[in-house]
Amino acid sequence: MHLPSRAARALVLAALPLALAACGSSGSSGQSGDAKSSAAPAKDPNAGLLTGDQLKKALAPASFFGTGFAVDPSGARDSGGTYTPPSTAPAAEPDCSKLDGTSWIAITGVTGVSFAQNDYVNKNTSEDIAQEIDAYRGTTAAGVLKAVEATAKACPSFTDSQTHSKVKVAGHAVSGLGDGGYTLTLTDPAWENGTTLIAARAGTDVVSVLSTDGHDNGAATARKLAERLVGALRKTS
The missing domain is CATH 3.40.1000.70 (PknH-like extracellular domain)
Structure with a gap:
């Protein structure tokens, strides 16, 4: 079996936390966007009133x-x-x-x-x-x-x-x-x-x-x- 070098293993291990952090950030951003999109727009209190x-x-x-x-x-x-x-x-x-x-x-x-x-x-x-x-x-x-x-x-x-x-x-x-x-x-x-x-x-x-x-x-x-x-x-x- 061919094993990766020590240097290659170090790079893989270093990149793993960054990938996990990116996934968590993406999921949080999606939930915030959904919450904002579901909020009703503020009603204009002057709607329908004559100028x-x-x-x-x-x-x-x-x-x-x-x-x-x-x-x-x-x-x-x-x-x-x-x-x-x-x-x-x-x-x-x-x-x-x-x-x-x-x-x-x-x-x-x-x-x-x-x-x-x-x-x-x-x-x-x-x-x-x-x-x-x-x-x-x-x-x-x-x-x-x-x-x-x-x-x-x-x-x-x-x-x-x-x-x-x-x-x-x-x-x-x-x-x-x-x-x-x-x-x-x-x-x-x-x-x-x-x-x-x-x-x-x-x-x-x-x-x-x-x-x-x-x-x-x-x-x-x-x-x-x-x-x-x-x-x-x-x-x-």
């Missing part, structure tokens, strides 16, 4: 507004094609004076991931009509409406920063408007006309409008605009 660019298209056009009304460039804003981190914590104590502003929905303390808004002003009468749409994740939109209702109870009145007079706030639910709605009416003896605010939900979106147009505290125009925005959103879904 600011899309919400902007749902806003009522200039032709919707009456003679004398023109858009205020400083009040036209949107979140574009990206989403922003939301805030889902309602304000502990709402700043009631925010009700007297075009972005009054911010009084809830809950913000969406995208939005679009603008404001139309009549230069002849100083009447104001504002519109905004915000998109929210999950069931947050329904919570926003509840926060608006809570605001009516927390803010029965507030002081107008310009006239220093007392503004009274009255609220009630609105039927037949989207997936639910709530309206607030602001009146003040120092004003020529009151203000109507309406918030309405359409799925994961919330429409909020403000109107001082007309001699009914802006109520008819606010309702008409809210209906227009809800209808536009339903067409995009």
Whole structure:
């Protein structure tokens, strides 16, 4: 029998641990790869939500507004094609004076991931009509409406920063408007006309409008605009 030389046996013995180590490493790597491949991909929390660019298209056009009304460039804003981190914590104590502003929905303390808004002003009468749409994740939109209702109870009145007079706030639910709605009416003896605010939900979106147009505290125009925005959103879904 021919026996290998001492040198040849040494090389074989030295190579054996390396071969065994390589086999063990290959098996471990395969198991790790299988585990990674079986993991489900993370769900996009913004999936299906409209961007600011899309919400902007749902806003009522200039032709919707009456003679004398023109858009205020400083009040036209949107979140574009990206989403922003939301805030889902309602304000502990709402700043009631925010009700007297075009972005009054911010009084809830809950913000969406995208939005679009603008404001139309009549230069002849100083009447104001504002519109905004915000998109929210999950069931947050329904919570926003509840926060608006809570605001009516927390803010029965507030002081107008310009006239220093007392503004009274009255609220009630609105039927037949989207997936639910709530309206607030602001009146003040120092004003020529009151203000109507309406918030309405359409799925994961919330429409909020403000109107001082007309001699009914802006109520008819606010309702008409809210209906227009809800209808536009339903067409995009």
